[in-house]
Amino acid sequence: MKYGYFDDDAREYVITRPDTPLPWINYLGSDGFFSLISNTCGGYSFYKDAKLRRITRFRYNNVPHDDGGRCFWIADGDAVWSPAFLPAKTPLDSYICRHGLGYSVFEGSKDGVSASLTVTVPRGTDAELSKLVLENRSGSEKRLSVYSAVEFCLWNAVDDSTNFQRNWNIGEVELEFSDGRSTVYHKTEYRERRDHYAFYSVNAPADGFDTDRDSFLGRFRGWSEPAAVERRTSFGSVASGWAPIAALRNDIVLAPGESKTLVYMLGYVENGEDDKFSAPGIINKEKAHAMLSAFDTPERFGAAMDELKAYWSKLLSRFEVRSGEEKLDRMVNIWNQYQCMVTFNMSRSASYYESGTGRGMGFRDSCQDLLGFVHMIPERARERIIDIASIQFADGSTYHQYQPLTKRGNADIGSGFNDDPLWLVACTCAYIRETGDFSILEEPTPFNNEPGSEVPLMEHLERSLNYTVTHRGPHGLPLIGRADWNDCLNLNCFSRTPGESFQTCSNFESGKAESVFIAGMFVKYGREYAELLERMGRNDEAAGMLASVADIEKAVLEHGWDGEWFRRAYDAFGRPVGSSENDEGKIYIEPQGFCVMAGIGGCEYGRRALASAERYLGNDFGLEVLSPCYTEYHEHLGEISSYPPGYKENGSVFCHNNPWVTLAYCRVRDGEGAFRLYTRNAPAYIEDKSEIHRTEPYCYSQTIAGRNARTYGEAKNSWLTGTAAWSFAAVSQGILGIRPDYDGLVIDPCLPGSMDGFELRRLFRGTRYEITVRRGENKGMTVDGRPVPGNKAPLTGASVCRVEVVI
Numbered sequence: 098m099k100y101g102y103f104d105d106d107a108r109e110y111v112i113t114r115p116d117t118p119l120p121w122i123n124y125l126g127s128d129g130f131f132s133l134i135s136n137t138c139g140g141y142s143f144y145k146d147a148k149l150r151r152i153t154r155f156r157y158n159n160v161p162h163d164d165g166g167r168c169f170w171i172a173d174g175d176a177v178w179s180p181a182f183l184p185a186k187t188p189l190d191s192y193i194c195r196h197g198l199g200y201s202v203f204e205g206s207k208d209g210v211s212a213s214l215t216v217t218v219p220r221g222t223d224a225e226l227s228k229l230v231l232e233n234r235s236g237s238e239k240r241l242s243v244y245s246a247v248e249f250c251l252w253n254a255v256d257d258s259t260n261f262q263r264n265w266n267i268g269e270v271e272l273e274f275s276d277g278r279s280t281v282y283h284k285t286e287y288r289e290r291r292d293h294y295a296f297y298s299v300n301a302p303a304d305g306f307d308t309d310r311d312s313f314l315g316r317f318r319g320w321s322e323p324a325a326v327e328r329r330t331s332f333g334s335v336a337s338g339w340a341p342i343a344a345l346r347n348d349i350v351l352a353p354g355e356s357k358t359l360v361y362m363l364g365y366v367e368n369g370e371d372d373k374f375s376a377p378g379i380i381n382k383e384k385a386h387a388m389l390s391a392f393d394t395p396e397r398f399g400a401a402m403d404e405l406k407a408y409w410s411k412l413l414s415r416f417e418v419r420s421g422e423e424k425l426d427r428m429v430n431i432w433n434q435y436q437c438m439v440t441f442n443m444s445r446s447a448s449y450y451e452s453g454t455g456r457g458m459g460f461r462d463s464c465q466d467l468l469g470f471v472h473m474i475p476e477r478a479r480e481r482i483i484d485i486a487s488i489q490f491a492d493g494s495t496y497h498q499y500q501p502l503t504k505r506g507n508a509d510i511g512s513g514f515n516d517d518p519l520w521l522v523a524c525t526c527a528y529i530r531e532t533g534d535f536s537i538l539e540e541p542t543p544f545n546n547e548p549g550s551e552v553p554l555m556e557h558l559e560r561s562l563n564y565t566v567t568h569r570g571p572h573g574l575p576l577i578g579r580a581d582w583n584d585c586l587n588l589n590c591f592s593r594t595p596g597e598s599f600q601t602c603s604n605f606e607s608g609k610a611e612s613v614f615i616a617g618m619f620v621k622y623g624r625e626y627a628e629l630l631e632r633m634g635r636n637d638e639a640a641g642m643l644a645s646v647a648d649i650e651k652a653v654l655e656h657g658w659d660g661e662w663f664r665r666a667y668d669a670f671g672r673p674v675g676s677s678e679n680d681e682g683k684i685y686i687e688p689q690g691f692c693v694m695a696g697i698g699g700c701e702y703g704r705r706a707l708a709s710a711e712r713y714l715g716n717d718f719g720l721e722v723l724s725p726c727y728t729e730y731h732e733h734l735g736e737i738s739s740y741p742p743g744y745k746e747n748g749s750v751f752c753h754n755n756p757w758v759t760l761a762y763c764r765v766r767d768g769e770g771a772f773r774l775y776t777r778n779a780p781a782y783i784e785d786k787s788e789i790h791r792t793e794p795y796c797y798s799q800t801i802a803g804r805n806a807r808t809y810g811e812a813k814n815s816w817l818t819g820t821a822a823w824s825f826a827a828v829s830q831g832i833l834g835i836r837p838d839y840d841g842l843v844i845d846p847c848l849p850g851s852m853d854g855f856e857l858r859r860l861f862r863g864t865r866y867e868i869t870v871r872r873g874e875n876k877g878m879t880v881d882g883r884p885v886p887g888n889k890a891p892l893t894g895a896s897v898c899r900v901e902v903v904i
């Protein structure tokens with residue numbers, strides 16, 4: 098069953114009913130100001146950091162799930178309704194939500210009045226804009242009261258939801274009703290140490306306002322039925338402590354056929370320390386005024402929308418395919434790339450599942466997100482790589498996360514995830530292959546952000562790899578540390594204390610627990626690094642690296658191969674994990690993906706490992722993490738066995754690692770296998786199972802409950818997952834086979850029999866490669882009409898390069 102449809106021409110997903118199984122959200126903004134917005138207009142906004150600069154409140158685990166957010170009520174006679182259904186909950190005569198790239202539109206109507214609400218964050222502006230168009234489609238005059246409200250968060254989202262003895266005393270606002278607009282300024286803590294404020298404004302004189310939440314709502318009421326709205330009035334409350342809000346009322350009269358437009362802005366401003374006040378205690382509002390004037394008419398709003406759309410058209414034109422597979426095209430050309438932008442921006446910080454207060458930017462997460470992003474905005478990717486590398490320690494290990502506002506490593510979680518450093522090699526090599534920018538390797542980059550500790554980025558990569566080489570266990574395999582990619586396989590943590598974090602408890606430093614997965618990573622990325630060295634003419638070092646790679650590859654072949662698949666690890670007592678010797682967790686997916694991608698054991702082992710993965714882990718939605726699931730808690734394995742069977746790391750389809758296997762299929766040249774797996778959980782392919790899958794059909798989720806779960810097929814944790822980047826890599830570089838290389842663009846498709854070819858445009862090093870791939874007798878490649886041996890289209894420097902490939 099579906100709850101909407103894809104409108105590919107508009108690049109929108111159109112939701113046709115408000116009662117989607119879960120809130121289906123969208124992301125607005127891509128620089129500093131970000132908003133999350135659901136299909137009922139719920140959500141929240143923040144500036145750069147969802148923990149430290151939260152602008153509006155959101156109550157996770159609220160009932161109803163999606164209450165609050167930006168609220169609009171239209172009072173028309175006896176009826177009060179909301180264009181996006183919530184918060185009023187009044188049944189509408191019609192409802193539609195269009196989630197587009199960086200904007201959302203809500204169209205609701207009731208009793209002859211239609212409302213069209215468009216919400217966006219304009220490019221380069223720290224504000225969310227909402228344009229509300231009301232039209233009287235009835236035969237008689239309409240007298241409407243239009244209310245709009247937001248609830249401010251007192252900046253630090255953790256404090257805001259915990260420290261009430263203070264919070265309920267500090268809230269402050271300032272009001273300004275002049276120049277034909279009405280603005281509420283939120284200035285809590287501005288009088289002392291903060292130099293930033295927020296504001297909410299409408300581009301018309303308001304007929305009433307409230308800024309104290311409890312006055313506006315009234316006792317025993319929620320956002321669905323504010324007292325002020327019910328009484329068609331405003332109380333003029335001025336917040337002093339408690340919960341500051343901005344609630345504005347505009348009374349409008351619409352003749353039959355007439356329409357009126359209001360433009361609202363929720364903005365964020367930083368003033369210099371010496372520039373905070375225009376008079377004692379009064380905010381200097383200059384910047385807010387400038388922002389407001391820039392968008393105070395429907396025309397200016399329209400221009401911002403046009404600019405946003407042009408921006409996305411340009412970004413997406415860098416990689417566009419026409420394959421005859423409608424769903425593949427819509428994922429590749431629109432939604433998968435869009436999600437890559439979101440994961441690049443957010444890492445795992447803020448969604449409806451990630452509270453934005455726990456995990457900031459993850460080291461491994463952000464490195465992997467870059468794999469799906471480097472082709473879009475290489476300059477931002479470059480900056481991110483340096484930010485990430487700057488939280489590394491001198492011994493090559495690294496902080497696991499950093500806070501986006503401060504860019505400092507997060508000491509609460511610390512380090513010890515032994516896969517982390519290798520991901521830096523992965524993303525840096527990907528960046529250079531995309532851009533040819535070797536100069537990034539010379540960029541002075543500190544350790545742990547300490548001034549004076551800077552070394553060229555290249556040395557960070559070297560130390561990353563060296564960390565693996567020097568941290569190995571009894572079988573010569575890399576030590577796992579607290580965990581590798583699978584955060585829940587905690588082999589050095591023997592936790593008995595309820596609530597103790599499995600990620601930070603390592604009370605059993607065995608010095609023995611090893612990871613076959615990290616070994617696979619090392620073989621793959623060690624080779625990539627060796628190639629990088631060779632390209633720089635550092636052949637001796639390259640040879641040294643290849644010797645280490647061979648060493649670890651040998652260890653995998655001797656101790657990591659179980660007979661029909663790759664083992665997962667060795668535990669703290671030197672016993673295998675993910676082996677036929679185990680009763681549960683006999684086979685894990687991760688090493689099948691990574692060791693086969695790395696080519697360990699060649700196609701022979703690769704095909705056997707993939708056949709085992711399909712046989713034991715395959716379900717309708719992809720490949721599960723492991724099988725059989727753990728049925729009880731195993732202290733020596735950690736969090737993985739804390740999840741009920743079929744959920745999360747204990748046997749769900751953990752979507753992130755599925756594209757590794759898709760790429761592994763490509764590595765052994767199995768186009769059927771690759772495509773089969775790709776289509777099992779690519780959102781557009783399972784749209785018609787939305788009532789089972791439940792999360793948004795236009796983006797990947799982290800997990801889909803496995804066969805052992807009671808809710809088999811149900812996805813959770815949508816949006817912020819490494820699945821986005823890896824799926825894009827799998828489909829673009831594996832199945833379609835378009836791979837950037839240092840000196841050209843490799844075109845090496847691995848298609849299923851059902852696909853005859855495709856046409857593709859790829860912007861690469863300033864040249865638009867127009868590529869046609871088709872099946873035929875005379876196999877080979879021509880570049881601008883001339884036959885070229887091999888499968889790499891050279892760098893031509895021209896603005897366009899035509900490539901024809903016959904497979």
Ligand code: BGC
Pocket residue numbers: 456584585600736745746
């Ligand atoms: C989750 C993992 C996550 C980890 C760190 C665990 O509870 O299952 O998926 O990576 O927490 O936040």
Ligand code: NOJ
Pocket residue numbers: 445459461462581582583584585746
């Ligand atoms: C989610 C985390 O963000 C990611 O870093 C980790 O690899 C996966 N969970 C698997 O545990």
